[in-house]
Amino acid sequence: xxxxxxxxxxxxxxxxxxxxxxxxxxxxxxxxxxxxxxxxxxxxxxxxxxxxxxxxxxxxxxxxxxxxxxxxxxxxxxxxxxxxxxxxxxxxxxxxxxxxxxxxxxxxxxxxxxxxxxxxxxxxxxxxxxxxxxxxxxxxxxxxxxxxxxxxxxxxxxxxxxxxxxxxxxxxxxxxxxxxxxxxxxxxxxxxxxxxxxxxxxxxxxxxxxxxxxxxxxxxxxxxxxxxxxxxxxxxxxxxxxxxxxxxxxxxxxxxxxxxxxxxxxxxxxxxxxxxxxxxxxxxxxxxxxxxxxxxxxxxxxxxxxxxxxxxxxxxxxxxxxxxxxxxxxxxxxxxxxxxxxxxxxxxxxxxxxxxxxxxxxxxxxxxxxxxxxxxxxxxxxxxxxxxxxxxxxxxxxxxxxxxxxxxxxxxxxxxxxxxxxxxxxxxxxxxxxxxxxxxxxxxxxxxxxxxxxxxxxxxxxxxxxxxxxxxxxxxxxxxxxxxxxxxxxxxxxxxxxxxxxxxxxxxxxxxxxxxxxxxxxxxxxxxxxxxxxxxxxxxxxxxxxxxxxxxxxxxxxxxxxxxxxxxxxxxxxxxxxxxxxxxxxxxxxxxxxxxxxxxxxxxxxxxxxxxxxxxxxxxxxxxxxxxxxxxxxxxxxxxxxxxxxxxxxxxxxxxxxxxxxxxxxxxxxxxxxxxxxxxxxxxxxxxxxxxxxxxxxxxxxxxxxxxxxxxxxxxxxxxxxxxxx
Numbered sequence: 001x002x003x004x005x006x007x008x009x010x011x012x013x014x015x016x017x018x019x020x021x022x023x024x025x026x027x028x029x030x031x032x033x034x035x036x037x038x039x040x041x042x043x044x045x046x047x048x049x050x051x052x053x054x055x056x057x058x059x060x061x062x063x064x065x066x067x068x069x070x071x072x073x074x075x076x077x078x079x080x081x082x083x084x085x086x087x088x089x090x091x092x093x094x095x096x097x098x099x100x101x102x103x104x105x106x107x108x109x110x111x112x113x114x115x116x117x118x119x120x121x122x123x124x125x126x127x128x129x130x131x132x133x134x135x136x137x138x139x140x141x142x143x144x145x146x147x148x149x150x151x152x153x154x155x156x157x158x159x160x161x162x163x164x165x166x167x168x169x170x171x172x173x174x175x176x177x178x179x180x181x182x183x184x185x186x187x188x189x190x191x192x193x194x195x196x197x198x199x200x201x202x203x204x205x206x207x208x209x210x211x212x213x214x215x216x217x218x219x220x221x222x223x224x225x226x227x228x229x230x231x232x233x234x235x236x237x238x239x240x241x242x243x244x245x246x247x248x249x250x251x252x253x254x255x256x257x258x259x260x261x262x263x264x265x266x267x268x269x270x271x272x273x274x275x276x277x278x279x280x281x282x283x284x285x286x287x288x289x290x291x292x293x294x295x296x297x298x299x300x301x302x303x304x305x306x307x308x309x310x311x312x313x314x315x316x317x318x319x320x321x322x323x324x325x326x327x328x329x330x331x332x333x334x335x336x337x338x339x340x341x342x343x344x345x346x347x348x349x350x351x352x353x354x355x356x357x358x359x360x361x362x363x364x365x366x367x368x369x370x371x372x373x374x375x376x377x378x379x380x381x382x383x384x385x386x387x388x389x390x391x392x393x394x395x396x397x398x399x400x401x402x403x404x405x406x407x408x409x410x411x412x413x414x415x416x417x418x419x420x421x422x423x424x425x426x427x428x429x430x431x432x433x434x435x436x437x438x439x440x441x442x443x444x445x446x447x448x449x450x451x452x453x454x455x456x457x458x459x460x461x462x463x464x465x466x467x468x469x470x471x472x473x474x475x476x477x478x479x480x481x482x483x484x485x486x487x488x489x490x491x492x493x494x495x496x497x498x499x500x501x502x503x504x505x506x507x508x509x510x511x512x513x514x515x516x517x518x519x520x521x522x523x524x525x526x527x528x529x530x531x532x533x534x535x536x537x538x539x540x541x542x543x544x545x546x547x548x549x550x551x552x553x554x555x556x557x558x559x560x561x562x563x564x565x566x567x568x569x570x571x572x573x574x575x576x577x578x579x580x581x582x583x584x585x586x587x588x589x590x591x592x593x594x595x596x597x598x599x600x601x602x603x604x605x606x607x608x609x610x611x612x613x614x615x616x617x618x619x620x621x622x623x624x625x626x627x628x629x630x631x632x633x634x635x636x637x638x639x640x641x642x643x644x645x646x647x648x649x650x651x652x653x654x655x656x657x658x659x660x661x662x663x664x665x666x667x668x669x670x671x672x673x674x675x676x677x678x679x680x681x682x683x684x685x686x687x688x689x690x691x692x693x694x695x696x697x698x699x700x701x702x703x704x705x706x707x708x709x710x711x712x713x714x715x716x717x718x719x720x721x722x723x724x725x726x
Contacts, residue, residue, distance in 0.1 A: 002100035006041040006132075007092065007116050009106045012312075013134065014043030017105060020142035028316055033095060040095060044106075048089050049079040049118050051170050065178045070603065071596045072174050075589045077167045079122060093123050101128040104152050108133040109369040110582070113159035114166070117152075131155045135367060137319070138331045161582040164591040168192075168574060171595045176565060179599075180557075183607035188557055189538055193492075193523040194531050195561065196568045198540055200491055200498070201483055202550045202558045211479035216248040218473045219255045221262055221424055223465040228456040232415070232465060234269075234424035242421050252472060258421055259470035266466045269417035269424075273460045276410040276429065280402035280436040282326035282361050283372030286525035287493045287518075289396070294486025297391060298546045301485045301529035307392045308373070315380035317346070318396055322526040323370035324518060326361065332374065333362045336404065343375040343397045347382055351439055353404035361403050374400045398440055405436035413458050417465070428455040482547040485532060492528050495568045496520025507572040522571050539633045544669065556612050562602040620672050621679025624705055626658040630679055637662035637675045660707050666690055678703040683712060 006021070008014035011032060019026045022036030033042040055062030057078070060069040081089045096102070102125065106112030120129065129152035134145050169192055176190035219236040236258070238249050249255065284292070289308070293299040299307075308321035332339075337355050344350055361372065375397050382390040408431070415426040483491075491498075496508035496519060508520035523531055532548075535541040540554040550558075558566065577594055580586035619629045623639040631640050642657030662678070664670055666689035674684045683700045689711075690696055700712040 002098050003035065003038055003040045004101055004103055005095055005099035006039055006103045006105050007119070008041065008043040009046070009112050009115050011043045011045065013105065013107075013137070014041050016137040016139070017041050017134065017142055020139040021146060033091075039103075040099070042092055042095055044092075044115055044119065045085065045088060047115055047118075048082060048085045048092075049122055050082040051077050051166065052080050054174065065182060067179060067182050067603075070175055070178060071599050072171060072178075073592065073596045074167070074171070075592070077170070077592075079118060089119070089123070092119065096123060096125050096127075099127065101130060102152075103146075103149065104129055104131045104155075105134055107369050108135060110158040110162040112369065113155055114162035117156060117159040118163065129153070135329070135369070135371070138329075138335070141329070141331055157582045157584050160588045161578040164581050164588050165574065165578060167589070168591040168595050171592045172565075172570075172599075175596070175599050179603060180561075180607060184557070184560070184610060184612045186612060187538075188612070189534075190561070190565065191531075192570050192574070193527065194535060195558075195566050196495060196522055196570070197488070197492055197528075197531055198535055198550065198554055198558055199566055200488065200495065201541060201548060202555050203498075204480060204483055205550045205555070208479040208482065211477075213476045213478070214250055216250050216475055216477060217252045217255050218249070218475065219258065219470060220473070221465070221468050221470045223266070223468040225456075225458065225463055225465060227458060227463050230456045232426050232455055232458070234415070234417070234426040234465070236424050237422050239422040248477070252474070254421060255472045258419065259472055262419075262468045262470050265468050266464055267417055267468065268462060268464050269415050269426075270462055271413055271415040271458045271460055274412045274414065275432070276412050278408040278410070278435075278437075280359065280405060280407065280440075281399065283328065283374055283399050283403065284396060285323050285326045285372060286321065287324070287489055287528070288326065289373060289392075290489045290529060291486035292395065293392060294484050294489070294546075296395075297388075298484075299388070299392075300532075300543065301489055302533045303388070304392060305529045307389050311380075311385075311389060311393055311396075315385070315393075316376055316378040317380035317393055319372075319374050319376055320370050321373060323373055324525040325366065325368045325370055326372045327363050327366035328361050328371050328374065329364050329367055330362060332371065333358065335377070336400075339375055339377045340397070340401055340404070342377045342379065343400070346375075346378075346380050347394060347397060351401055351405075353401055354406070355404055357404050357406065359403040372400075402436045402440055405439060406433065408435040408437045409433040413455075413460075415458055415463070426455050426458075428457050430457060482549060484546050485529075485543065485548055488532065488548055489528050492523055492531075493521035493525075494519040495522050499568055499572075501569065504569045504572045507576060508568060511572070511575045520568075522568050536635075537633075542632075543635065544671065553612060560607055560610050560612075562606050564598055564602065620676045623658060623660050624679065624703060625660045625707055628658075630660070630662070630675070632672060632675070635664070635669050637670070662703070662707075662709075665701055665709050665711075678709075 006014070006017055008017055014032050015026050015028065015030060015034070018024065018030075018034035018036070018041040021039045022034055022041060024034060024036045026034060033040050035041075054072050054074065057074050060066070061072055102120065104116045106114075106116040130149040131152040131154070132145050132149055134142055173189070173191050177188065180188040180190055220233050221236065222231050222233045225232050236255070242254060243249060286305070286308070290301045290304050293304040294301065305321075308318065311317045312321050340353060373396055375393075380393070382393060385393060410429050411432050413428040417424050481487075496505045499505040499508060499520075505520065512518040512520055532541065536543060539551055540557070542549050542551055573594070574591060577586060577591045581588055581590065619631050620637055621630050622628070623630050623641070626639060626641055629640045630637050639658050639660040642654055642659060642661070644654050662670065662675055665686060668686050668689055670678070677684050678701070681703075683702045685698070685700045687698045688696055689699060701709050702712060704710050
């Protein structure tokens, strides 16, 4: 007798489905497949298949690369099992033989649709396939989802759109990377998401570098009031005519004239009272979590993302960690008392929460393929976690707990009077109910409007300002702040705000309709941290002291990129074609065709006559082992004689060179100035180093002839230090 074969996208989801449908007790370590009640449940591990390398289709596309062989265009690009996943593919092949039908349980998005569809196509399965959409891991919801199965054929166009994007990304990256590399004399990678991300940092750095400060002027008017014991200060907001299209007033003369007219006079003003309500922030999605951990603790995006994976895999402490949603289902509201009681035990805290509160986070209409990141009902005490794991877990639990606390409420007194040139406003805000901030004071982010005004409280109605004294203040514009990984992640999720073309901007925003927290972005919550890491590894970005900057190599390269491929408009253009594919109006190869058509437009002209040598990496000194240049690549200083070759498993192997590399020392990264000093034989003082025992100490370091860093202590610290070796 056969069975219904359920193919989930990931093992964790597979076990959740088995608990709900197979009538068996299933632990987190129960091996798949799991059978029962007429079902057999198995799971993929993300994509089990990958596009074959171009040279397997045509030898002319193999190494060495040749511009004459471009463009690479492979319609219906064939696939093969990804490295290390052959056994799983064959295991599922064997299960298909005895299956009465297949239930496709990929994630409810286009990528989830593709992951199972491509596998069934590769294995040549011709039987009945049904589709189930599982949005969360609550058992009764899984059972409810299995009551609403639909024919998978009605869903396949979504997977075809994802396949089209997969082929187009490969086509775009391979063609553009090979063209740039061959013309510029070094390895230069180009990617649909990578390149506009690089552009964000390059453009920000150039704005900072080329910023010219301008003096601007502000006016305040201070006077007495019979209804207040203290003076009241009004801020002047210039009218549109006075601003003349600017955001600030750069001409002092009108303010001096207004000051001269108001000084020493009295004037009437009106005060209105209102209430300001500040709701708790929504639970995290991955983008917001990465940004917040960067802001609060200086964590890199890759570090936070890895911690969330560990919290999920090692401790089962949190729900799906790569979610793009900040919203939750009604079932989560029902489960919250039990879940948060366990989470508070894990944290050894006790908060007085009100589970009758129904925050705006519980909105099923806004739940996408996944819901917000929240704790799970798991025994995961923070005492078993590392300090950084505990920080991230605590933040996730707190964000969820806030949903069961009241909003913060403020009484606001707003006073105004007007002149021909604009309006004057005085604000006083006082706390009426701290709400969630009484428990979580760090929550929320204050802006200028929330800053204390120092003004006295005034009641509603008409008042008189007496003995007015005006002050004109001179200020200077400041450049934008350098990116941190957190602010860069946030801008990747809302890159549309930097797009000047109205049509492209509108398309990017429309692409993210229904995705709360995404506002016309590039990439996905799951890939953005990886994109930033790759840009650092390839010598395009440098992260020092929490600030992300573009390298000279990056700036030189970005200026040479053809305009039609370096911006977010590529994503917008592709999305429109993908929509046509998803709606059945276009062929699955039409997106790749578009990529090649654009490539052909600049293939003959791009990068002609330009050259960016590998020496564009900063040279910091001479190698102590072989005498060649030592260059900076990311946060590592390496001898330029070193050559590496990528292995089949994706790792890199050194194939030539002396092997000298200079990393940091005991948790401290080295600046270019420090590396240069070490290479010239000088001793370099370091503060805040950490021993293996976790003790902090100061020392000096020097570079030995064999490439090792040796510490020099005035007072030797207790514990073993992490000796930095080449």
